[in-house]
Amino acid sequence: MSKAVVATTSMAGCFGCHMSFLDIDERILDLIELVEFNKSPINDIKHFTKQCDIGLLEGGCANSENVEVLKEFRKHCKILVSVGECALMGGLPAMRNGLPIKECIDEAYLNAPTTKNCNPNRILPNDDELPMLLDRVYPCHEIVKIDYFLPGCPPRADLIWNALYALVTGDELKLPYEVFKYD
């Protein structure tokens, strides 16, 4: 049987979910028997080279690049899984959702204690190469169809492992109380 192909990405996230994924310890040896990775920060493949079975998404959509990556994942993956609070509801970045973007940018580049005195020309990042910020941070399932959700900040390693194992083998998902958390 050929291995399941997995792709992962971190959009508006902190890479904590990827760290938690690596927290499966010695089961990483079982993992490489079970799946092969395509586009993912784990193996540093930047672009999809084939169709994948499972896409693991960390982080919500805060800018135009995140949306582009997410749509690319939907195109190349049979099953998409939102991993972690940010992918599910925007998480910490979504705390800006009530604020005007100008206020956020001004705070980051003009008024913050670390930038206040070192930006005398009051330059704001404005380059065609830079992705545009969205009006607010969107959960992944508000942009494309998401098939499964794994909550947690980060989701416990056991939860990610159980879910991935269940998806690949077709077994029922084990969901013990201790691994199912929102924080």
Added chain:
Amino acid sequence: MSEFVSFKIDGKQCMGRAGEYITEAAERNSIYIPTLCNYKDTAPKASCRVCTVKVNGRVMTSCTTPLQEGMEIENETAEIQDIRSGIIELLFAEGNHLCPSCEKSGSCELQALGYRFRMMVPRFPYLFPVREIDASHPRLIKDHNRCILCKRCVRVMKDEKGRSFFAFYKRGAKLEITVAPELADKITDEVAQKAMDVCPTGALLRKRQGWDVPVGKRLFDMKPIGSEFEQVK
């Protein structure tokens, strides 16, 4: 003297006193009916509807329905569980419930119900309402993002004359809790702590103290909410 009556929950024969509320009778029969706005020794309010059951085929709130002889109550059927889960999901979608950054996380009853129903993500779109955090009181923080308007603080937190420390303020979608101005000075650290404990979410927080219980030892870290009733056999 109240008379004893027999009734059934999900087909299980139970005994209780006539006129007591269904939630209380169920607990004494080792059956947990999830509640959120209900608080021990306080008159029920039925504002959250999480304790919804079917009594003789009709949907009712079990915290305000007095027990009668021969009631046939549906508690853990798929239909009822879906209604309850839907209510929890609505509450999560309606406010800004950022569990990772909340001091009450792990001891929050709303979160614990989410765990109990294994809510992965609300079925409803998030509203992301714009609400304020009011830290003007010297001992108390009010975070309206997390308030579910259950009125627990208004009903439970009273001074020695029976006046409520908290009250509802404004109307409709703008409704929020506020501290009664004439009693604001009377909120000591102890009162603030009790308000924090009474609040089912993290909407009321005592100042200058938080994150004091390590992860793993918080109320609902290891045991689901309601398991204390179910274990008594």
